[in-house]
Amino acid sequence: MEKYDPSQIEQKWYQSWENQGYFAPSGEGPAFSIAIPPPNVTGTLHMGHAFQHSLVDAIIRRQRMLGRNTLWQMGTDHAGISTQLIVAEQMAAEGLKPSDIGRDAFIERVWEWKESSGGIISRQLRRMGASLHWDTERFTLDEGLSRAVVTVFERLFDEGLIYRGKRLVNWDPVLQTSISDLEVISEEEQGHLWHLRYPLADDPNQHLIVATTRPETMLGDTAVAVHPDDERYAALIGRHIALPLTERTIPIIADRYVDMEFGTGCVKITPAHDFNDYDMGNRHDLPMISVMNPDGTMNEAAGTEFERLDRFEARAKIVNALEECSLLEKIEPHTLMVPRGEKSHAIIEPLLSDQWFVQIDPLAKPAIQAVEDGSIEFIPKQAENIYFAWMRELKDWCISRQQWWGHRIPAFYDAEGNIFVAESEAAARAKYDIDDAAALTQDEDVLDTWFSSALWTFSTLGWPDKTSSLATFHPTKVMVTGHDIISFWVSRMIMMTLKFMDEVPFNQVYVHGLVTDAEGQKMSKSKGNGLDPMDIIDGISAEALVEKRTSNLLQTRMQDKIEKATRKEFPEGIPAYGTDALRFTFYSLASGARGLRFDMKRVEGYRNFCNKLWNAANFTHLSTQSLNEHPTAPSNNTIELWINQAFENAAMAVNRAMEDYRFDLAAKSLYDFIWNEFCDWYLELSKPILQTDQFSQAEKTATQSNLLQLFERILRLAHPFMPFITEELWQSLPAHARTGESIMLAAFPQGQDSEDRAILDEVAWLKEIVSAIRNIRGEQNIPPGKPIPIIFHLGSDNDRSRYQQFLPMLDALLKPSSIGWHESTESPPPSAVQVIDDLQILVPLAGLIDKAQELERLDKELTKVAQEITRIQTKLGNEQFVANAPTQVVDKEREKLSVQQHRETELTAQRRRIEAL
């Protein structure tokens, strides 16, 4: 058999699965479906995706093997702003702006880009082994999904839940579009606090001092506010300010929003450029004066002196002007939170503009209810707090974006500005009975990308048509997602799905942690600490990795630092570990919602695990070649009864862990069973049966048969986690050891909770004996291959019968030069000893054992025993303990004490005899 090489097996099996149509729903059994969180169509797979889709694939593969009618629905997202930005940047390299070529040509160009780059993420998902149903793949801008979007928009509009209005929204002056609150990232930056003097209109010698971080917006001030209880200013309320640099007079008003403690207790109010001021403006019926253009320059309302200046140039000029009039009191350094656009990194401006909104309250109420009443369950439960916190403070959702790439808003205007909403102009004319002569123009804006994503679970299944897919696969079973996406997407899916399907989009939301680097830092391009899952699968040289991390950096000064860190962490680059190892790493790190630090050492460990499985297959193959038919009765050999039972328990544990979404526990159960039980013990214990002539042919055949069948079940149990290696090994089993065309379609072992105490005890005895001798060898540095005499002494009838039963195994594992019982009445020769209950296992000193070393070993053992005895005695000496603890607990302690005391006696006697030599 070849050495394990993931690259040799992974690609071919995926292709075979896909060609055979194994990813399609079987059409039989209860339905089980999951909708993929749609990746950006032009994106590439990052670690977060790789992690998330690995989790889902394990869920899906297990369910498929359990016989469910399983669908993992594939689809991609048009990702409006991101995609438009990428294409615009490409055009910028050619010296072009989107406006140079016009809307239709630009959209055409984005489609071309989508066609040329849209396949990358799909290929990468295939490399991960994701068993997605590709045949029904959808895209948010598909005809079908677009119809769903328009239908929803129209219905919400007709019901009055969508409205258009002039509101203050987050405005990105670079992208020149509104963006959502969630796309605004506020970070602390060093700035200043300007203290400005505002003279009273009727007494220019008197002034108020206001403190502001945005002096340029003063041109749009329409009031100055103080706290109603602030005695300093009580007399001024209702009087007026002559607003500097303008001709305007503005009132001094009282509002409880003002903090008396901060600054001077006077606040300038600019309703058109600040969200709090906007609210206050509404409360006091203040005029709203917008002094900025959409591109962040000042407009004509700012006055001729400042018009057309960028807002920050205007700031400098305004401060200067105020200083010249002695209206600048002082400038203080000030740390403030600066809002920036997630995509453009531009400073976001609150701007008054005409936008479309979804009225949220009527949609949010049932959505909150669905989680409260358990119709939707968050796992872990804590995660629902994020959801509730977001949903209970929800403001109306601004859904219009001043972009071209996306679903164009299906609203039409006549010359008077009347609004008509329908799927097309023709439909609008029919619906509203508009004369053909009257000109209609369509709204220029597109919808927020999340508007279409919100419909994902049902639009991908064919809605608004009543398809059979929709009837079968909706609602989906579980949404697997990071907590960062709960507000963006999960909440909106719940609202929209309840509204239009009258049912939940999914029964469960499994919230996983975010993948970070080994230091716990978020992986990002700018930090140069990102890992590409494909590089872990295929390997990458140090040179290529450095190049990848340092190219296209925004800040070139980071380059050296990143290069140095990368070469230090990956001096040899990254070896090709393969998909199965990467997947298994994800499972083993996925516990609850905590973040996971990605550690390449773990990947290496699980690659080794794959190798272990590979070699176990090799052993199985070599050992069972001569097996032609299976015996009619199953093996009743103790070793086999034991390992089969251990397998059932492991399978049980894996299934339970998967039901709880504890992928780490599932992975651990699998790993422990395969490596520590199956390979370390069962394979070793089967060798004397298979390879020595101490067993009959019938016994050999029984063991061969058991080995082969057990290994086949192990592969099935491991398949959802390591799909490629398990398929490869499964296919290489003889035909009589498997049924079906692919392990993908074979039955998943469910395990059973059977525990035969007697069998466990017997094998535990065997393991203890073997470990005891290994301990002596190890401590005495006796090479494992060197034969040593082993003498059993004292012990019970039970010990003797077990000895008889397991003699061939003891012989094979312990490599004794001689082994047997000390039957003479004389005391046994001076020996290294291990005590197991009443039984002593002796290795005579003669020529083998170093006296000093053995004394040291015994002392170490005695110290441990003494500590344990003291601990138990103290406990039992406590009357309260004996009186209050349950009797089983007390009895257990008493038993432990007598065992330890017995050990102590034996060990002390041995020590004395060796010392006497």
Next chain:
RNA sequence: GGGUGUUUAGCUCAGUUGGGAGAGCGACGGCCUUACAAGCCGUAGGUCGCAGGUUCGACCCCUGCAACACCCACCA
């Protein structure tokens, strides 16, 4: 400012209803043992963040504190 989570071996993390602290990696010692050196065998590492409380008994339950992480809000 509000909220959530985390803190266990050198590192990354488990620890099910309160009853003798575990794994992997790393370290140390011994082995090329007929599946596997990507391996095998053995050994050594822990005041379970700190301080109280409940209890016969606390890694586990309660209170307070600290550090770190993330989320939400923004006093201009």
